[in-house]
Amino acid sequence: MTVADEAAILALPFTVRRLRSGAFIAREGDSPQQTCVLLSGFAIRHKLAGDGGRQIFSIHMRGDVVDLHNSLLRWSDHNVQALTEVEAAFIPMSSIKRLIVSHPLVAYLLWYETLVDGSIFREWTLNVGRRDGRARLAHVLCEFALRLKMAGLGEQNDYELPMSQDELADVLALSPVHVSRVIKALSAEGCITKTKRTIRIDNWALLRQIGDFDPRYLHYNGSRG
Amino acid sequence: MTVADEAAILALPFTVRRLRSGAFIAREGDSPQQTCVLLSGFAIRHKLAGDGGRQIFSIHMRGDVVDLHNSLLRWSDHNVQALTEVEAAFIPMSSIKRLIVSHPLVAYLLWYETLVDGSIFREWTLNVGRRDGRARLAHVLCEFALRLKMAGLGEQNDYELPMSQDELADVLALSPVHVSRVIKALSAEGCITKTKRTIRIDNWALLRQIGDFDPRYLHYNGSRG
DNA sequence: CGACGATTTGAAATCAGTCAAGAGCAGTGG
């Protein structure tokens, strides 16, 4: 990326807004006019099945460009919602589209971000499809630990998981009751200690093994792009 | 897209190769040097869990740019494999990358393709996470019918499903045995008739309802981009 | 204290997986 590219990014118009927990950033079916970068707090993407079941696809944190997927398509195919109180910068799609055309390297970088996102989606699908409840939870706890650390938001072995067990259930595609039991199981094995929403990882190696966790899918390499 | 953009696409160097069923187009961990457009046949993307379980993420058919996801990242995070005998055009990544930088609108179009792909991924995750076996199968059969029709490869109500029940099991995240039972159940309800690999849809409305299928996630609008 | 929401627990029911055997079908070679 050149100096001119950076300047173009910094010149993008934006407005910062604070959203309450639960506020929708995008709704399925919407035709989105803006995209959004998280400055603080957490957001989720999810979709509802016809019977009301909800599947959460990803959790986003500070620095994530949250809504490129939806924004570049004609209509949103899923919901984006604030999980906690959130501060976010909103950028008009028209500006982004102009930037993409005039600054190919920036476009490439944004595209790259959506591809990494895609890689994480795939791992989650594998997780939900081919691992049992215990492994699923272990995997997600490992991923979250690492991503928080990567974003400079927490300790790998001691962090806040910003969601209720009901929400965790929709991440893991389990029932809330079973989530509770699986947490208990991992605790009993000496992997983790969960008090309220604080996760302490007591045995990283074991948790990683149970969760079949190999962080390569995060495509992390110390920098971005 | 301008005439110059189209010319640039047509000027891309490529080699056409025929691959046997089962041949790998990309392997997890590879550092890919080329991307690939399917000319005939079917390919799948999939990933293996530590215990050997396999999850198939998508099925590709004629016209699909199969490996952009992997190609633009430093290493492949999943496998791409020929499901049937396949004819494909391989294009060096270096050429694609040059094209992306010099022709922003082409980059946008390719990006768009990966986003639509992402939308389908999400629907599959929802499918696997939040629908039971019967609904999962119904959903996938609906999707495949429509995508074949969109690609001009078959009739919506009578088509070849190019995979064994073992492979279907890895699409649906079920066991092969259960796939067999679920097929039987949908047949008994008068939804479908399956003989060998031929699917006849006898009651589209019912199948669609059982599968909770709403095709909007395919982002199809008669043209591309 | 009382109320509410989130979590935990137990028991019963259901869905899907495993194992093992058999059936169907195509290809091969006698």
Place this chain on the structure above:
DNA sequence: CCACTGCTCTTGACTGATTTCAAATCGTCG
């Protein structure tokens, strides 16, 4: 034309994981 082989699919019986329902507990807050 008939074994024989190998593969895929089907079936039945059993097991195991997860869901559901309902009740109890816990913690927070007014």
